[in-house]
Amino acid sequence: xxxxxxxxxxxxxxxxxxxxxxxxxxxxxxxxxxxxxxxxxxxxxxxxxxxxxxxxxxxxxxxxxxxxxxxxxxxxxxxxxxxxxxxxxxxxxxxxxxxxxxxxxxxxxxxxxxxxxxxxxxxxxxxxxxxxxxxxxxxxxxxxxxxxxxxxxxxxxxxxxxxxxxxxxxxxxxxxxxxxxxxxxxxxxxxxxxxxxxxxxxxxxxxxxxxxxxxxxxxxxxxxxxxxxxxxxxxxxxxxxxxxxxxxxxxxxxxxxxxxxxxxxxxxxxxxxxxxxxxxxxxxxxxxxxxxxxxxxxxxxxxxxxxxxxxxxxxxxxxxxxxxxxxxxxxxxxxxxxxxxxxxxxxxxxxxxxxxxxxxxxxxxxxxxxxxxxxxxxxxxxxxxxxxxxxxxxxxxxxxxxxxxxxxxxxxxxxxxxxxxxxxxxxxxxxxxxxxxxxxxxxxxxxxxxxxxxxxxxxxxxxxxxxxxxxxxxxxxxxxxxxxxxxxxxxxxxxxxxxxxxxxxxxxxxxxxxxxxxxxxxxxxxxxxxxxxxxxxxxxxxxxx
Numbered sequence: 001x002x003x004x005x006x007x008x009x010x011x012x013x014x015x016x017x018x019x020x021x022x023x024x025x026x027x028x029x030x031x032x033x034x035x036x037x038x039x040x041x042x043x044x045x046x047x048x049x050x051x052x053x054x055x056x057x058x059x060x061x062x063x064x065x066x067x068x069x070x071x072x073x074x075x076x077x078x079x080x081x082x083x084x085x086x087x088x089x090x091x092x093x094x095x096x097x098x099x100x101x102x103x104x105x106x107x108x109x110x111x112x113x114x115x116x117x118x119x120x121x122x123x124x125x126x127x128x129x130x131x132x133x134x135x136x137x138x139x140x141x142x143x144x145x146x147x148x149x150x151x152x153x154x155x156x157x158x159x160x161x162x163x164x165x166x167x168x169x170x171x172x173x174x175x176x177x178x179x180x181x182x183x184x185x186x187x188x189x190x191x192x193x194x195x196x197x198x199x200x201x202x203x204x205x206x207x208x209x210x211x212x213x214x215x216x217x218x219x220x221x222x223x224x225x226x227x228x229x230x231x232x233x234x235x236x237x238x239x240x241x242x243x244x245x246x247x248x249x250x251x252x253x254x255x256x257x258x259x260x261x262x263x264x265x266x267x268x269x270x271x272x273x274x275x276x277x278x279x280x281x282x283x284x285x286x287x288x289x290x291x292x293x294x295x296x297x298x299x300x301x302x303x304x305x306x307x308x309x310x311x312x313x314x315x316x317x318x319x320x321x322x323x324x325x326x327x328x329x330x331x332x333x334x335x336x337x338x339x340x341x342x343x344x345x346x347x348x349x350x351x352x353x354x355x356x357x358x359x360x361x362x363x364x365x366x367x368x369x370x371x372x373x374x375x376x377x378x379x380x381x382x383x384x385x386x387x388x389x390x391x392x393x394x395x396x397x398x399x400x401x402x403x404x405x406x407x408x409x410x411x412x413x414x415x416x417x418x419x420x421x422x423x424x425x426x427x428x429x430x431x432x433x434x435x436x437x438x439x440x441x442x443x444x445x446x447x448x449x450x451x452x453x454x455x456x457x458x459x460x461x462x463x464x465x466x467x468x469x470x471x472x473x474x475x476x477x478x479x480x481x482x483x484x485x486x487x488x489x490x491x492x493x494x495x496x497x498x499x500x501x502x503x504x505x506x507x508x509x510x511x512x513x514x515x516x517x518x519x520x521x522x523x524x525x526x527x528x529x530x531x532x533x534x535x536x537x538x539x540x541x542x543x544x545x
Contacts, residue, residue, distance in 0.1 A: 066398020318374025
């Protein structure tokens with residue numbers, strides 16, 4: 001589609017960005033609203049599965065659709081993705097319990113994977129790498145904008161409207177995006193001589209699902225299993241068997257769903273590993289910083305959204321700068337190393353926050369993280385696209401999205417396990433060192449009242465916490481304050497430990513970025529110059545009359 005006019009390309013890009021914004025805003029808007037939704041539907045123990053199932057189905061559809069779009073074109077899968085997303089969102093609003101919500105979010109994830117995979121690939125269809133950088137930065141900025149607007153709108157909706165509207169409010173935007181893609185996006189003929197790799201798709205799906213379920217089910221709490229349990233070891237064993245079967249299958253079929261030859265390209269491999277680590281490390285900030293703000297600092301969910309907002313704004317400006325820089329210079333390696341290093345610095349700074357840290361200091365640390373994420377996030381999908389031929393553009397772009405999704409899901413599992421383990425150890429130390437002797441010496445009835453205050457989860461529900469405190473006699477209020485402060489310290493210690501782990505993961509990502517081979521980003525001007533030189537060389541060697 002490089003032959004299209006600039007006006008036509010811009011129109012198509014606006015349609016793609018509308019589809020992306022529809023997908024992204026529907027993800028960020030539910031973050032603040034989920035506690036209220038869980039309060040209505042019940043099922044707090046299964047809360048994380050509302051997030052996990054979306055990431056799981058998104059990861060599977062991303063990679064499967066990547067190869068199919070190379071064969072059949074991007075348009076049908078963009079339209080199907082928007083349709084799946086709208087159906088899933090519509091049904092989510094009618095959920096009667098947590099299990100229905102999980103199922104419907106899984107349907108939404110299928111659509112989200114289709115949209116994200118084909119949106120970034122379509123940019124590669126329209127533009128050569130150097131011009132592509134500007135649009136990749138703008139598309140990454142969509143996530144930043146949705147991160148600003150989503151939490152604010154989600155908080156407003158659950159405070160003033162019924163929670164169902166969180167899932168329905170942007171459905172008209174989905175219809176607009178569908179109409180724009182249908183009308184503006186050109187249809188391309190099916191690529192001849194290629195077939196669908198059914199067996200490879202099956203084994204790849206089993207591999208992805210089993211490994212993500214292993215990391216999701218592992219840990220402590222209701223519905224969780226120990227890392228050494230037969231359930232988790234069995235899932236990891238299934239992952240290995242399915243992966244081996246997938247690799248053998250891919251060497252036999254004519255058109256593999258994920259060609260293993262793709263990973264012989266060192267740029268693709270290093271970029272995907274760096275993107276995987278970036279997705280894993282950033283989850284420590286995205287998921288657990290709101291826990292610190294609400295649980296340790298005692299700020300409301302809507303207030304938490306305002307505190308996170310400056311990071312998102314900085315991220316938007318950083319992605320815009322990154323895209324412009326790569327378009328102008330044609331270089332990316334220095335940007336990747338700098339962005340990941342700044343991200344690592346910001347996350348390490350978060351390790352040092354505590355209950356007494358001023359809010360403005362926390363915001364400044366988050367802005368550093370946003371600066372680094374904004375600079376590095378657009379890079380790795382672009383480097384993958386720049387390193388492969390147009391024939392492999394779809395599957396290569398899908399592999400980039402897949403590795404980042406895998407990093408996100410595994411990051412939730414690993415960092416969650418680190419937080420739970422650290423919290424359990426700290427709570428045990430708090431009781432053994434005599435810090436809670438006063439509470440332990442209370443009469444049984446009053447000790448039972450204090451038991452609820454020892455649960456860190458109550459810190460996330462400020463109205464309930466205040467209600468529990470007011471129910472206690474006046475002479476026990478100082479003891480209650482002492483206990484709450486102690487539990488907050490334990491919670492803060494556990495959360496900052498996850499930031500330390502996230503920072504270490506980011507340092508490893510920086511090391512991989514150092515070994516990223518840099519090749520120039522090709523521009524339309526470069527292509528025209530090359531074709532002109534080729535034409536001149538042909539004329540030179542033609543026989544003279």
